[in-house]
Amino acid sequence: MIKGVLELALLCILRKRAHYGLEILQRMNEESGLEVADGTIYPLLHRMESAGFVAADWRIEGDQGRPRKYYTLKPRGAAELKAMSDDWRDLRSRMDALIEKGTR
Amino acid sequence: MIKGVLELALLCILRKRAHYGLEILQRMNEESGLEVADGTIYPLLHRMESAGFVAADWRIEGDQGRPRKYYTLKPRGAAELKAMSDDWRDLRSRMDALIEKGTR
DNA sequence: GCCAGTCATCTTGTATAGCAAGATATCAAT
DNA sequence: ATTGATATCTTGCTATACAAGATGACTGGC
Secondary structure (H helix, E strand, O other), rough: OOOHHHHHHHHHOEEEEEEHHHHHHHHHHHHOOOOHHHHHHHHHHHHHHHHEEEEEEEEHHHHOOOOEEEEEOOOOHHHHHHHHHHHHHHHHHHHHHHHHHOOO | OOOOOHHHHHHHHHHOOEHHHHHHHHHHHHHHHHOOOEEEEEEHHHHHOOOOOOEEEEEEEOOOOOEEEEEEEEEEHHHHHHHHHHHHHHHHHHHHHHHHHHOO
């Protein structure tokens, strides 16, 4: 609980372009405020790869001579992104109702 | 991650009046759509009690001759509710931004 | 060239949460 | 008396998040 927020954030980040591990970590911490550790992100990436949601390939990008492992969104990942977005919206409206409204 | 949604839902439910375990379970499933099992709710209640957020007392309420364990919100629980509500709103806006907006 | 520092990834161990399943107990109804 | 519904609790399993440490590769200063 709530299982899936990290996964959802990852899929969102990969939607526009490929990212490598530490880059994903930085964006999660800066944008989503999730305060993820690298000991969390790499196992997550491996799980998402095993599940067939993302694909990984080593690249040497731009000015960097150092190879980095880039992750891209696969079709199954895009479908999962849609499903998880819907789940998120559902949870969001329900939790908002619980928080904002006076409950029984 | 995201730890705290169940806790938040519980504190919200207890805000207006005392509830007993199964009642909390039913309201979570109906209203929050969280699909919680009773093997989840009782340990949760015990944790929240140990943490000093809620108090428990056995009561025979209304028409029922069967005693039920009622949980009430303690001051520390109310403070926690406020803190978790703020956290929730923060996470919500950040995740919405990630989902809705085109990200880098 | 060598060394230190940084970047980047991976692994191990620990703690905890959620859940299914089963145990227990009480009351109501037949 | 037996069944079924209500209500709580416990055990065992699995998965996840994290801290911490290990590893390797490149860069920059000397």
